[in-house]
Amino acid sequence: MDSISFNDFLKLDLRTAKIIEVKDVEGKDKLYKLIVDLGSEKRTLVAGLKEFYSKEELTGKTIVVLVNLEPKKLAGIESQGMLLAAETKEKVALVILDKELPIGSKVH
Numbered sequence: 814m815d816s817i818s819f820n821d822f823l824k825l826d827l828r829t830a831k832i833i834e835v836k837d838v839e840g841k842d843k844l845y846k847l848i849v850d851l852g853s854e855k856r857t858l859v860a861g862l863k864e865f866y867s868k869e870e871l872t873g874k875t876i877v878v879l880v881n882l883e884p885k886k887l888a889g890i891e892s893q894g895m896l897l898a899a900e901t902k903e904k905v906a907l908v909i910l911d912k913e914l915p916i917g918s919k920v921h
Contacts, residue, residue, distance in 0.1 A: 824881070825881070826879070826880045826881040826919075827877055827878070827880070827897070827919070827920035828878055828880050828917055828918065828920060829851075829875055829876070829877060829878075829910060829914055829915070829917060829918045829920065830849035830850060830851045830875070830876055830877075830878045830880075830896075830916055830917070831849065831850045831873065831874070831876075831916045832847055832848075832871050832873065832874050832875075832876060833848050833850050833872070833873075834847070834848035835847055835848075835868040835871045835872050836868075837863070838859065838888045838890065840888075841863075841888050842863065842864070843861040843862075843863050843864055844859055844860065844861055844863060845859070845860055845861075845863055845868070845871070846858075846859055846890055847859070847860055847871065847896070849876070849878060849894075849896075850916055851878070851880065851916060851917045852915060853917055856878075856893040856894055857890065857892065857893055858892050858893065858894055858896055859888060859890050859892040860892075860898075861905075862898075862905060865905040874907065875909065875910045875916065876896050876897070876907055876908060876909055876910075877897040877910075877920050878894045878895065878896050878897070879894055879895045879896075879897065880893075880894045881894075882894050882895050896908075
């Protein structure tokens with residue numbers, strides 16, 4: 814595994830966000846379109862979570878999002894960040910807060 818410098822780590826803007834809406838992506842078996850609230854703004858994320866989470870399980874969760882990632886089009890939708898999750902071939906687990914914090918809080 815390659816190392817990064819502490820200064821490179823400081824470039825990452827990780828924030829808490831609440832998932833407020835989850836929609837299917839037409840014609841895609843694995844993708845959801847998520848609307849997340851960062852407190853100061855709402856953003857769209859596209860995530861391959863459909864085979865691991867239902868819409869109801871995701872809605873209302875407070876997650877961690879990399880907000881300064883360059884936007885990328887996935888399935889014709891501009892994804893404006895990336896949520897943090899751990900994965901194996903069989904499972905995906907979201908990074909979810911275990912205590913209430915204001916949405917938009919900085920993650921260190």
